[in-house]
Amino acid sequence: MTQPVSNCPNCGAKIIFQWSSSVQTVCQYCKSILVRTDVDLKKVGQVADLPPDSSPIQLNTEGIYRNKAFVVIGRILYEYDQGGWNEWHIMMNDGTSAWLSDAQNEYAISFASNMTGLPTPTRVRVGQQYSWNNQRYTLTVITPAHYRGVEGELPFQYWDKTDVTFADLRSETGRFATLDFSDEQPALYLGEFVEFDDLKLKNLRSFEGW
Amino acid sequence: MSAGTPPFSNPPKPQAQALNCPHCGAAITLRSLGHAETVVCESCHSILDAKDPNLQVLQKFEAITGVDRPLIPLGTRGKLRGVDYEVIGFQRRGIKVEGISYHWHEYVLFNPYKPIRYLTEYNGHWNDISVCKELPVVQLATANYLGEVYKHFQSSDATTDFVLGEFPWQVRVGEHAAVVEYVKPPRVLSAEKSANEVTWSIGEYMYGADIWKSFNLPGSPPQAVGVYENQPSPVSENVKGIWAAFLAFAILLLVLMAGFDLMSHKGTAFESSYRLNSGEPKGEASFVTNIFDLEGRTSNVEVTTSATVDNSWIYVNYALINQDSGQDWDFGREVSYYHGYDSDGSWTEGSQKNTVIIPSVPAGHYYLRIEPEVDPKHPPIAYSVEVKRDVPVLGFFGLAFLALLLPAVAITWRAINFERMRWAESDHPPIKIGNSEE
Numbered sequence: 001m002t003q004p005v006s007n008c009p010n011c012g013a014k015i016i017f018q019w020s021s022s023v024q025t026v027c028q029y030c031k032s033i034l035v036r037t038d039v040d041l042k043k044v045g046q047v048a049d050l051p052p053d054s055s056p057i058q059l060n061t062e063g064i065y066r067n068k069a070f071v072v073i074g075r076i077l078y079e080y081d082q083g084g085w086n087e088w089h090i091m092m093n094d095g096t097s098a099w100l101s102d103a104q105n106e107y108a109i110s111f112a113s114n115m116t117g118l119p120t121p122t123r124v125r126v127g128q129q130y131s132w133n134n135q136r137y138t139l140t141v142i143t144p145a146h147y148r149g150v151e152g153e154l155p156f157q158y159w160d161k162t163d164v165t166f167a168d169l170r171s172e173t174g175r176f177a178t179l180d181f182s183d184e185q186p187a188l189y190l191g192e193f194v195e196f197d198d199l200k201l202k203n204l205r206s207f208e209g210w
Numbered sequence: 211m212s213a214g215t216p217p218f219s220n221p222p223k224p225q226a227q228a229l230n231c232p233h234c235g236a237a238i239t240l241r242s243l244g245h246a247e248t249v250v251c252e253s254c255h256s257i258l259d260a261k262d263p264n265l266q267v268l269q270k271f272e273a274i275t276g277v278d279r280p281l282i283p284l285g286t287r288g289k290l291r292g293v294d295y296e297v298i299g300f301q302r303r304g305i306k307v308e309g310i311s312y313h314w315h316e317y318v319l320f321n322p323y324k325p326i327r328y329l330t331e332y333n334g335h336w337n338d339i340s341v342c343k344e345l346p347v348v349q350l351a352t353a354n355y356l357g358e359v360y361k362h363f364q365s366s367d368a369t370t371d372f373v374l375g376e377f378p379w380q381v382r383v384g385e386h387a388a389v390v391e392y393v394k395p396p397r398v399l400s401a402e403k404s405a406n407e408v409t410w411s412i413g414e415y416m417y418g419a420d421i422w423k424s425f426n427l428p429g430s431p432p433q434a435v436g437v438y439e440n441q442p443s444p445v446s447e448n449v450k451g452i453w454a455a456f457l458a459f460a461i462l463l464l465v466l467m468a469g470f471d472l473m474s475h476k477g478t479a480f481e482s483s484y485r486l487n488s489g490e491p492k493g494e495a496s497f498v499t500n501i502f503d504l505e506g507r508t509s510n511v512e513v514t515t516s517a518t519v520d521n522s523w524i525y526v527n528y529a530l531i532n533q534d535s536g537q538d539w540d541f542g543r544e545v546s547y548y549h550g551y552d553s554d555g556s557w558t559e560g561s562q563k564n565t566v567i568i569p570s571v572p573a574g575h576y577y578l579r580i581e582p583e584v585d586p587k588h589p590p591i592a593y594s595v596e597v598k599r600d601v602p603v604l605g606f607f608g609l610a611f612l613a614l615l616l617p618a619v620a621i622t623w624r625a626i627n628f629e630r631m632r633w634a635e636s637d638h639p640p641i642k643i644g645n646s647e648e
Contacts, residue, residue: 051261054244056323082379083247104245104378106325106341126408138345141407170345172354193343196323207243207322210294 002036009034010043018073019091022153025074033150033159045159050077050149055086055102056196056204059152063100063199065109069093072100074152078164080145089154097155099189100199101178107199108176110191112155118179118186124167130177132190137169137177158182231256233267241285241298242320246376250299252284257383260376271373271383278302281331281432282317284375288425290338295319295327297425301381302372305389318377326378329421330413334434335441336421337398337413346392346399346410351638353392353399355412360392360399363439363636368402391439395632398440415440437631445625456618463607463614470602479504479511479576480597486524486582487590496581501533502597508572509600515564517545517593523560524591527581532574539568545593567603 004017011030024035026047033045061072074089085103092098098111115132128139147161161182169177180187229238234254240246246260248268255272258265280300282288287296299318304311314332321327328339346355351362370385388403396415401408415438418431434441480502486495504511517524523546531538543566549558584591633640 052244054242054322104326105323126406140345172345172347174344210322
């Protein structure tokens with residue numbers, strides 16, 4: 001793969017990868033979406049201006065989850081008919097990557113799971129129950145969303161999506177799961193809801209008057 | 211697209227934007243930064259798309275049952291459970307039960323770092339509501355949440371009929387949601403269901419006075435009317451306590467009774483039988499008894515008069531006289547016993563025995579002066595007098611027992627009544643007394 005430090009093929013700005021496994025990043029100057037190849041960085045698209053931001057989290061926000069420090073390195077912004085939410089790509093200090101989702105300031109941290117035999121988007125219904133890792137989950141919401149934009153480093157290529165469907169599940173114990181139907185193979189993310197204060201976040205956005 | 215363009219992760223200036231309603235031109239304030247999805251014009255009630263720079267009109271509504279004014283004005287800040295919140299939205303929702311409409315108000319509370327919180331108000335009853343992270347488990351008419359059992363209270367169809375301010379979701383007047391509520395005072399658990407979503411939220415009852423204090427509001431909150439579904443009972447917590455206290459005191463009383471019973475002598479100090487012939491002149495009937503001893507501590511004396519009265523009476527004037535000091539106790543007792551038949555059957559009245567207790571009699575040598583009276587026409591009557599020293603007075607204990615029992619019963623009754631009023635408003639109105647907390 002490309003070296004951790006290289007230059008934007010579009011504007012020449014220095015591009016630094018914070019996470020060695022990142023596949024995609026966005027040039028913070030010219031907003032070109034760049035994908036790493038074995039040889040160099042390839043521009044695959046351009047990020048449109050994102051809507052005014054409401055999340056207190058931003059790139060380089062740092063926090064602690066289960067005694068592990070993490071830093072926010074990327075983001076996918078989704079919109080659906082009732083609003084929008086952020087999936088912040090975070091890098092834990094042990095090198096693993098995870099997602100901190102922020103939906104109207106409700107926070108959850110989840111990890112990609114390699115579970116197979118996942119339901120297809122046409123089969124899921126609100127109220128269905130699934131069991132993964134001996135934990136029972138109930139499907140509480142199906143969200144037809146659309147991809148609104150990206151920022152920073154992502155563990156996969158994510159730039160040409162339009163409509164995507166998600167199914168969110170909750171457990172009796174505060175566990176959280178998302179079925180992601182963006183690709184042909186459904187993906188499952190498992191995690192839990194977290195309290196804002198428990199994450200001990202630093203480098204947050206500040207809001208005037210708050 | 212030059213290299214000089216600032217990175218867009220730099221925050222745009224987050225400020226209350228000053229905008230104007232495209233319909234009537236009135237000023238629109240956005241308070242929740244980028245969170246607002248819809249904002250309602252306060253002057254013309256147009257629901258506007260807050261994400262649209264031109265605030266496109268999404269819906270215009272007529273206030274069906276009149277314009278509502280939020281009790282906590284939009285933009286008011288307050289501290290709830292240690293977190294600052296600003297009131298950004300207000301909506302009225304209603305349900306119809308047996309043809310009658312009930313309305314409540316919801317306030318949307320905003321903090322840029324915390325999940326949205328809600329306050330609801332119905333007839334002066336308030337609830338502090340937030341979305342559940344843990345999923346409740348429904349079993350028949352109960353819901354289990356974080357190890358606690360909530361009882362089903364009501365299932366209804368809630369309609370939004372008035373909105374004001376901004377909402378972090380797409381709000382519309384006329385929107386319906388199926389709402390199912392479960393209660394465990396002071397908390398209420400509710401599920402709002404639409405086709406693609408179930409949202410559970412947990413609420414805790416709050417008193418208007420506390421809301422007024424939290425938001426530093428002038429004046430006083432509206433008086434709470436009736437009993438609300440998850441209103442904590444002012445008495446139910448006392449019920450267990452008062453019965454525990456009652457039990458403790460009852461045991462103490464029993465111990466005291468046993469103690470007094472053991473300590474008392476109950477010995478007969480004097481006993482004698484007499485016969486009274488009715489024809490005798492009254493003066494000659496007066497006589498004195500032999501001297502008897504009352505021993506031990508200063509204590510009571512029980513005088514029992516027994517007579518073979520049968521549809522007749524005898525009246526005895528007594529004087530208990532201390533031979534040493536001359537101190538005396540005068541008292542009169544009547545023994546009468548009547549019986550017979552009437553239209554209601556047989557009846558009796560009175561008894562052939564009369565007992566009186568004279569308190570605080572010191573030890574010493576005593577005698578009785580006795581002066582009996584009877585109906586002059588009556589045949590001779592045999593009667594006897596018995597004097598007992600230091601008898602336990604159990605009647606006092608009975609009174610104490612009652613004095614303890616009454617408040618316990620009263621509080622229990624109030625608690626049961628409160629629960630009846632609570633459940634009368636539910637889908638499960640009580641049909642019998644006793645639907646109280648177990």
